[in-house]
Amino acid sequence: MAEKPAKKARRAPAARPPRKPVLEVAGLTKRYGSRAALSDVGFEARKGELIAVIGPNGAGKTTLLSILAGIVRPDEGEVTSPAGSIGWVPQQAALYRRLTVAENLRLFAHLEKVDDVQGSVDEMLGEADLAERRDDQVSLLSGGNQQRVNIAIGLLRQPSVLLLDEPSTGLDPRQRARLWEFVSGLAGGGTTVIFSTHNVQEAERYSDRLLVLADGEALFDGTQTELHRTVDKESGRGRAKRDFETAFVDFLAHRGH
Amino acid sequence: MRWLLLKDLQILRRSPLLTALLVIYPIVVALLIGFALSRGPEKPRVAFLNEVPQDTPLSIGGEDFDLTGARSSLCDRIECVRVHSRAEAREEVESGEVLGALILPEDLVDKLEGVASGVGEPPTVEVLVNEEDPLKAQLVDDRISSLLTEANLRLSRAVSNVTLSYLDLLVSGGDFDFLGQSFNVLGLQNTERILRSARSDLPKGSFEREAVDQVIQFAELARENLGFADSLLSSVSQPIQVDKEVVNGGSPDLDAFTISVAATVTLMFVTVLLVAGSLALEREENAFARLTRGLISPTGLLVEKLLLGVACSLLVTLLLLGGLSFLVHINWGRTPQILVAILAGGAAFAALGAALGGAAREVRASSLLAFMISLPIAFISLVPSGTVGPALFSVIEVIRALFPFAPGRDAMESALSSGDLLVPLLHLAALTVAYLALSRLALRRFA
Ligand SMILES: Nc1ncnc2c1ncn2[C@@H]1O[C@H](COP(=O)(O)OP(=O)(O)O)[C@@H](O)[C@H]1O
Numbered sequence: 001m002a003e004k005p006a007k008k009a010r011r012a013p014a015a016r017p018p019r020k021p022v023l024e025v026a027g028l029t030k031r032y033g034s035r036a037a038l039s040d041v042g043f044e045a046r047k048g049e050l051i052a053v054i055g056p057n058g059a060g061k062t063t064l065l066s067i068l069a070g071i072v073r074p075d076e077g078e079v080t081s082p083a084g085s086i087g088w089v090p091q092q093a094a095l096y097r098r099l100t101v102a103e104n105l106r107l108f109a110h111l112e113k114v115d116d117v118q119g120s121v122d123e124m125l126g127e128a129d130l131a132e133r134r135d136d137q138v139s140l141l142s143g144g145n146q147q148r149v150n151i152a153i154g155l156l157r158q159p160s161v162l163l164l165d166e167p168s169t170g171l172d173p174r175q176r177a178r179l180w181e182f183v184s185g186l187a188g189g190g191t192t193v194i195f196s197t198h199n200v201q202e203a204e205r206y207s208d209r210l211l212v213l214a215d216g217e218a219l220f221d222g223t224q225t226e227l228h229r230t231v232d233k234e235s236g237r238g239r240a241k242r243d244f245e246t247a248f249v250d251f252l253a254h255r256g257h
Numbered sequence: 258m259r260w261l262l263l264k265d266l267q268i269l270r271r272s273p274l275l276t277a278l279l280v281i282y283p284i285v286v287a288l289l290i291g292f293a294l295s296r297g298p299e300k301p302r303v304a305f306l307n308e309v310p311q312d313t314p315l316s317i318g319g320e321d322f323d324l325t326g327a328r329s330s331l332c333d334r335i336e337c338v339r340v341h342s343r344a345e346a347r348e349e350v351e352s353g354e355v356l357g358a359l360i361l362p363e364d365l366v367d368k369l370e371g372v373a374s375g376v377g378e379p380p381t382v383e384v385l386v387n388e389e390d391p392l393k394a395q396l397v398d399d400r401i402s403s404l405l406t407e408a409n410l411r412l413s414r415a416v417s418n419v420t421l422s423y424l425d426l427l428v429s430g431g432d433f434d435f436l437g438q439s440f441n442v443l444g445l446q447n448t449e450r451i452l453r454s455a456r457s458d459l460p461k462g463s464f465e466r467e468a469v470d471q472v473i474q475f476a477e478l479a480r481e482n483l484g485f486a487d488s489l490l491s492s493v494s495q496p497i498q499v500d501k502e503v504v505n506g507g508s509p510d511l512d513a514f515t516i517s518v519a520a521t522v523t524l525m526f527v528t529v530l531l532v533a534g535s536l537a538l539e540r541e542e543n544a545f546a547r548l549t550r551g552l553i554s555p556t557g558l559l560v561e562k563l564l565l566g567v568a569c570s571l572l573v574t575l576l577l578l579g580g581l582s583f584l585v586h587i588n589w590g591r592t593p594q595i596l597v598a599i600l601a602g603g604a605a606f607a608a609l610g611a612a613l614g615g616a617a618r619e620v621r622a623s624s625l626l627a628f629m630i631s632l633p634i635a636f637i638s639l640v641p642s643g644t645v646g647p648a649l650f651s652v653i654e655v656i657r658a659l660f661p662f663a664p665g666r667d668a669m670e671s672a673l674s675s676g677d678l679l680v681p682l683l684h685l686a687a688l689t690v691a692y693l694a695l696s697r698l699a700l701r702r703f704a
């Protein structure tokens with residue numbers, strides 16, 4: 001990506017780690033009727049990277065992740081993932097509430113044709129810190145715990161890329177903190193994580209890199225520091241005068257969003 | 258697919274209320290409908306006075322009629338109230354205790370035997386009817402006249418048999434017993450033969466020869482025409498037998514009809530509700546997108562729901578039939594046909610359920626839709642022809658053909674009696690394919 005930046009993205013070329021991309025996205029366009037939910041979006045993701053797809057509601061975040069997950073077919077563009085599978089965690093928990101935590105995991109492990117079903121179920125229960133709740137029906141779990149089961153299912157096949165669509169929506173601050181701890185741990189272990197959010201602080205705090213979407217267009221692709229620098233350059237003011245959220249709003253305002 | 262099926266069964270098991278409703282509700286509805294349909298009008302009470310002396314044998318043309326048997330078969334169809342005099346019979350009718358009275362006169366048997374041997378007037382039976390309740394009076398009238406028609410048919414068949422044997426004697430000759438003495442009857446054939454041999458001895462052109470010629474011609478003509486009467490008589494008695502079959506054939510079919518309605522109602526509710534709800538649940542739990550992301554194709558998911566519906570409905574319908582067999586006769590000798598009918602009907606209802614679940618996309622909405630569609634379809638499919646105008650009935654027939662209830666019930670009835678299964682099975686198969694195609698379309702906007 002450092003060699004071939006996406007059209008509308010700006011970032012400092014030196015900031016990219018020199019690893020091979022695990023996911024390459026180019027020229028994605030998706031139209032619903034005359035409306036473009038996504039237009040010409042492209043980026044690359046490397047092993048262990050934590051990428052935040054950030055943008056207001058309706059920006060096209062879910063559309064982008066759904067295309068990456070292979071659920072929605074793009075009208076134009078390509079997604080190539082040279083290494084391993086892609087795990088997908090939908091915005092709303094996709095779980096059978098009448099089944100227990102372990103039964104949900106076991107069902108999807110069987111459907112995913114995981115080699116060692118019981119082994120990976122146990123592993124996921126441990127990783128999601130839900131071993132004690134394994135025999136509880138999902139309907140009895142808190143939203144935070146449901147979200148962790150939801151994520152654990154996405155991780156069953158040990159994907160090299162994990163897609164999380166607004167994973168923190170509906171969680172209280174403590175549940176959020178635990179969620180991000182869990183996600184950071186995954187990235188630390190080498191899983192590439194791409195998550196979407198409309199929460200600027202979350203994006204700033206928990207990601208290595210930002211992909212800013214508005215009205216289906218990728219407006220920025222780079223680190224938080226790079227975003228600040230861009231905004232500073234455009235406004236001519238010094239960085240210390242604004243926090244990240246203000247910088248982000250200014251950035252969008254400057255581009256007419 | 259196996260894991261998804263197990264999952265669905267597990268979810269069902271976790272919802273005991275829903276499962277109980279799904280099993281109990283259709284069975285209760287089915288039983289209610291079954292009883293309502295099978296309980297026809299009540300047996301009318303009829304006073305019965307038999308003036309024929311006890312143990313009078315009735316024999317026509319060597320065939321003995323079983324009078325006691327005839328009486329008990331009569332009292333199977335109407336509730337016989339025994340009375341001992343005409344006055345008592347009249348009283349019972351007037352007081353409304355009975356709807357009518359049937360009086361068999363003393364000379365019934367004598368007159369019948371007279372008719373059979375070609376002498377005397379036919380006997381009359383007396384019927385007294387209370388017209389207070391015209392509907393029921395009509396019923397008594399109908400029952401009694403159908404009984405009499407039946408008796409008449411049996412008698413006339415016996416009479417024509419006797420007549421035929423006399424004709425045969427007349428044409429072919431033979432021995433004839435009368436008042437304990439045996440007579441030899443020459444017969445027209447022999448008469449003709451004897452006359453022909455006698456004729457050759459007479460001189461040509463003589464008056465005697467011409468007279469004998471005329472007698473021969475007459476004998477020949479009579480023999481031929483009587484031979485013709487013979488076949489005419491037997492052909493007249495032939496349709497009588499067929500008619501009688503139809504008159505008597507009612508009750509076993511009513512059972513098959515009733516059972517088929519009960520079984521199809523059960524099959525319909527269990528399958529349509531279960532499949533519609535279960536498919537809608539995949540979306541409600543947001544699992545559909547996750548499942549169709551390489552784990553199973555949308556068509557595969559539909560097939561899984563179809564299997565779920567067929568398996569559960571097979572179980573519940575067999576349960577119902579097993580329960581019903583305590584009340585009515587079910588021909589378990591036709592178990593393979595019954596299973597085929599349940600499976601084919603179940604598949605068509607499951608496909609309909611999938612289409613409804615796919616269209617409604619929510620469990621509650623799909624259950625409501627399933628009820629709203631199933632109930633009227635079931636009732637429409639049970640409207641007998643002739644009870645509504647012909648234009649409306651042809652609309653009803655189109656609606657019937659578009660939903661699996663009518664062909665499902667046809668298949669079930671054919672399986673239970675010994676009807677033709679092929680046409681309803683083909684109809685059900687076509688509906689299954691059509692509804693699966695519709696549900697596949699509905700799944701396009703499912704994710
Ligand atoms: N299935 C669909 N049919 C029509 N329009 C859609 C569909 N999915 C998304 N959109 C539209 O595409 C745009 C982007 O939606 P989405 O990707 O869900 O945004 P976000 O996740 O960023 O809130 C929105 O305007 C939305 O209304």
Ligand SMILES: [Mg+2]
Nearest residue numbers: 061062091166
């Ligand atoms: Mg979204």
